[in-house]
Amino acid sequence: MDVGSGGAAAGRLAHGAAVGDVLDVEDPEAWLALDQGVRADGWYYPPDVTPRWEQARGGRALTAALRGSEPLGAPLLVLxxxxxxxxxxxxxxxxxxxxxxxxxxxxxxxxxxVGPVRDRARARLAQDIDEGTAVALAPLALRIGRRHRGAFAVDLIGDVLRRAPRERLLPLFAHTDRAVRRFAYRIAVEERRLSPVELARTAARDEDIVVRNLCAEAALAAVAPDAYEDVLEPLLVARDPRARSVGVTALRRAGRPERAERFLADRSALVRACARYVVRQAGGDPSAWYRERCAEAGDPAVPPAAVIGLAECGERADAELLWPLTAHPVAAVRARAVAGLRALDVTDVPRLAALLDDPAPGVVREVTQALTPSARALDVERLTRGLDPGRPRHVRVSAFRLLSAHDGLVRLRAAVALLDDPDEKVRHWARQSVQRWRPTADVPPGTAEVGELLDRGRHLFSAYVLARRKWEAGLSA
Incomplete structure (x- = not known):
């Protein structure tokens, strides 16, 4: 419900509609929209003008009731x-x-x-609140808590829920609003309402990273030494890298550092780093482990993450193990090998350029990133052939990126060549490049080709801007 809908709801309440028929009483946003909508719908008016809803039958009844001593019904009380x-x-x-x-x-x-209103509301809430209403009002209170002076309701509800049994918190654990789940799990952790195993399982499956981190760390802080196994298993198989990294790091304290070895080839760099720490603390050598797995370039079982792992902790001399892997039959291994060479700051331009026609987009993407600083040393004619519409999309994108690293005519030619590319995103990038192009020192003033290329993209400019671009290039409009 938005503010306009809130104003419409106020009109229905003024005409006697029941509160439950006008808005979803369990939706915090509905109450906030109503609160704003009532005031927004003709409320700011001179003293001699009556707002629209007060002209209604219900509005007149409200005015009369407020002047007298008769109790208000729920609809008028809401207004x-x-x-x-x-x-x-x-x-x-x-x-x-x-x-x-x-x-x-x-x-x-x-x-x-208004201070007196605020004080009376706080006294009323403190008097009426119980465990059930605290759970029901928590989502709304957390939204109000973001406002100036809004912390009171959050603190009050938090105090009530801290004294409540864990069963009361269960609806909040499953709430769709992540702020509500964070609030509930913080209380559960502080008051130890969940066992270490329950915390570990939450860390492994919850969608919110804050909840996952909170529960993972709390699970390990609360677990007894003889119960590590039950807590570690959910963490070690969690999809979230942060939860896995916490579990891997805890293997050392659990006396199981040998289990960290298999996480040296985890898909997450964070988990790999934690695994290397545990292995080193146990006297192992992660670099030797990586070298052993990367030594057989033709082995189809080489873990892709082991390849980049070698680059993360190895030396420049390890590039000799990575170069053969750029021809590995598995595309992920080839891509990680190129990324590893870049991480080791080993760039052999001719050898990397030969990989620009790789059939795997991931490999070409890594090669392009590695070659971009050396783009001006590449064969421009070969890159230009990569712009042909018949080439795969990832090859066209790579060629465009590398040609765009040049100045002057090379960059403008590449952009104009892709103005009619079959791919919408590529066309968009090309059009932006043409619009941003400016002549550089290597473009002789009056170069006719510049005018021809700009004319092919004339639909991207106003007449004034196109004339200005040509003037900058030493051409007449």
Missing amino acids: ALCHRDGRIRERALTEADRHPVVLPLVVVRCADW
Whole structure:
């Protein structure tokens, strides 16, 4: 629900509609939209002008009820709690305990900008809150907590939930809002409401990285020495690299450093680094382990991560093991070998350039990244042939990137050649390159080819800008 919908909901409430029929009472955003919508729908008006909803039957009833002593019904009480006049909001809070459905608006008023309203709302919430309402109001309170003076409701609900049994927290653990899950798991960790095994399983499966990190570290901090195995297993098989890295690091404290060896070839660089630390602390040599696996260039079982792992902890001399792997039958191994050579700062331009026609996009991408600093040493004619529409997309993109590293005409020719490329993204990049092109010192003023190339891309410029570009290149419009 947005502010406009909140204003429409206020109109229906003013005409006597039930609160549950107007908005989803379990949706925090619905209450916030209503609170804003009531004030936005004609509320800011001169003293002699009556807002639209107050002209309605329900609005007149609200005005009369506020002037008298009769209790308000739930629909009018909702409107009064959102009223622009702080005295009316304060008056409405005295009746909030009669209609529990309006308790979310009491939470909103706990951050009210009017001191007396804020104080009365806080006193009312402290009086009415229990474990069940704390769970129900937590999502809304966390949103209000982002506001100035909004921490009261969050702190109050946190105090209630810290005293509650763990069963009360279960709905919050499964909440779709990650802020709510973080809030609940922080309480669970602080109050030790979950066992180390439960924390480890959460770290292995939760979608939110903050929850995963919190639970992984808490699981290891709370586990007894004789129960490490049960906690480590969920962490070591977790999809999240951070959770796996915590589990791998804990292998040393658990007295199982030998298990870290198999994580030396993990797909995550963080996990590999943790595994190397554990192996070294146990007296092992990760570099020797990597060299052994990379020594057989024709072995189809070479783990791709072992190749980059060697570069992460090896020496420049290890490049001799990586070069043969650039011809490995597995594309992932070839790509990691090129990435490893770049990490070791070993660049043999002719040998790497031969890999630009590799059928695997990942390999060509790594080669392109390695060659970009040396792009001007490459054969321009060969790269230009790579722009042909009949070449694979990854080859065209690589050629364009390397030619774009040049200045002057080379860059402009490459961009214009791809203006009609079959791939939409490539066309977009080419068009941007043409629009950003400026003549450099290596382009002689008055070069006719510049005018011809700019004319092929004239649809990318206004008449003025095109004339300006030609003037910059020493050409007449």
